[in-house]
Amino acid sequence: MGSEYSNRKDLIEKENQREYSGREGKGKRLWKKVKYQLVEYHALPGYLRDNEYILGHYRSEWPMKQVLLSIFRIHNETLNVWTHLIGFFLFLALTIYTAMQVPKVVDLHSLQHLSGMLKSADLHKLQSELLTCLPSLPDFHRLKEELRTTFPSISSWHVKELLYNCLPERFFNCNHTDVCVLHTVKEDLVNIIAPLMIRPITRWPFFVFLGGAMFCLLASSACHLLYCHSERLSYIMLRLDYAGIAALISTSFYPPVYYSFMCHPFFCNLYLGFITLLGIATIIVSLLPVFQNPEYRTMRASLFFGMGFSGAAPILHKLFLFWGEPEVFHTTGYEILMGAFYGIGALVYATRIPERWMPGKFDIAGHSHQLFHVLVVAGAYTHYQAGLVYLKWRDLRGC
Incomplete structure (x- = not known):
């Protein structure tokens, strides 16, 4: 009798244990599923709150594995990641093409x-x-x-x-x-x-620009993918992103300045030295913690816009020196178009248009940062085309 009771008790305990384990497993799976769901703006920690007009579809403090896999998920950073990642591969292909084909100056x-x-x-x-x-x-x-x-x-x-x-x-x-x-x-x-009968003009300024463009695009893509992991990683990636923007703007000056003033070393060194120092100063300012706060969004955009606008001086000087040569007008047209792309992008970024008009409607696609990314790639590609004109012009003309 006692033995039968003991056996029945053991069976009941084992059944209860299996039932508890099953409930615990379901609970863990449910918690895991809920834990990696997208959240709304009001549920974010303070360091992830940047744009109050993007109301939902945020990732918040996910493990690194989940963050990396989220490159294939739909959230409010998906297009931010892919617009610049595709841009990076575009410029990588252009760099390889330039290295292999562009030195052949024969038309x-x-x-x-x-x-x-x-x-x-x-x-x-x-x-x-x-x-x-x-x-x-x-x-x-x-x-x-x-x-x-x-x-x-x-x-x-x-x-x-x-x-x-x-x-x-x-x-x-x-x-x-x-x-x-x-x-x-x-x-x-x-x-x-x-x-x-001559050697092609040196290509290093052109490759400096291509390197700056690739660094900017890859840094931006990595930032938008990884910054939601933790506050420390967010701090690092945002500064890398700002440094990439400064690098793109600074290196964009190298081809037009070098090839316009290669026969005037004083002005060549003056303009290149100025934009290099300005780029370094911008990167240093970008490293300040206060620079990351959302209230400094307009200041960030204005600083980068000012860097780009400083390119007006060498362009006007180039027009003065080589007025009448078709290549000069051709490259200037490209540079004006590039400046328009960058300028409109900075304006859209600072004003947060169109999401400020209809909060929540552009969470996944169409918000200002995505438009900014597309305009940056378009501006950089326009500048690449201008660089090709510079190379052919100087290869054939010399000093």
Whole structure:
């Protein structure tokens, strides 16, 4: 009797234990599910409260694993992460393309055009004329050696002029078909031969800009993904984000300043030194804890806007020095467009438009920070296009 009672008691205890374990497991799973749910603005700790017009879909103090996996979840930072992450890969591809293709300064379109025109020309006659013409240039062998070993003492623009004048005057006559064809080809031919006689202009300022753009975009993407983990990590990532913005603005000055004033070392060093010091000062200010507070949003935007606006001085100076050259107007147009992208982005960021008009309606997509990110990528890409024009201009013109 006692043994039977004891066995029944043990069975009941085991059943109760299994039931308790089951409830405990369900409770843990439920707690885990609730714990990693998105929360509303009023439930955030103070350091995560930045934009009161974004009302919901926040991540708050998640473990690092969950934070990293949230790159594939929908929340109010998803597009902030991906807009600049895609931008980073875009500029990485542009950097690789620039390193592999841009040093080839020959205009491929002109080369294809020349090839088509020469099909009906007397190629043997053209070859004979070139072989006669090139060695007749003043000090041709010395010039080739200088161009191979040192910075050119004679500009590529001068080389083009010598080549153009060297080609036979009979190319201007149109008495014969082949001569007419050669006449139309003459300028293309000079544009192709001249760059082959000189070294391409140094590319390091262009790569400085590309590096600054990639650092800014990657830092921004990482910040928006990771800052919700903890207060300490938020502090670090936000400062990295501000440093990236300052780096992008500062390095954006390098291609236009260097290639505009490479033949005027004083102004080149003056402008580059000024923007470099201004960028360092901005990064130092960004490290101050008070700079992170939401009430300093307008100040942050104004500081970065001021850095960009300081680029007006070298642009105006460039226009004064090279007025009338088409490449100068071409690059200035790109720079104005870039400034418009950055300026509108800073304005949208500071005013928090459009979410301030309809709080809660743009939590997932369309709020000001996302628009700011898109405009930054557009501005940086516009500046890349301007850099290509600078490179081709200086490669062909020299000083």
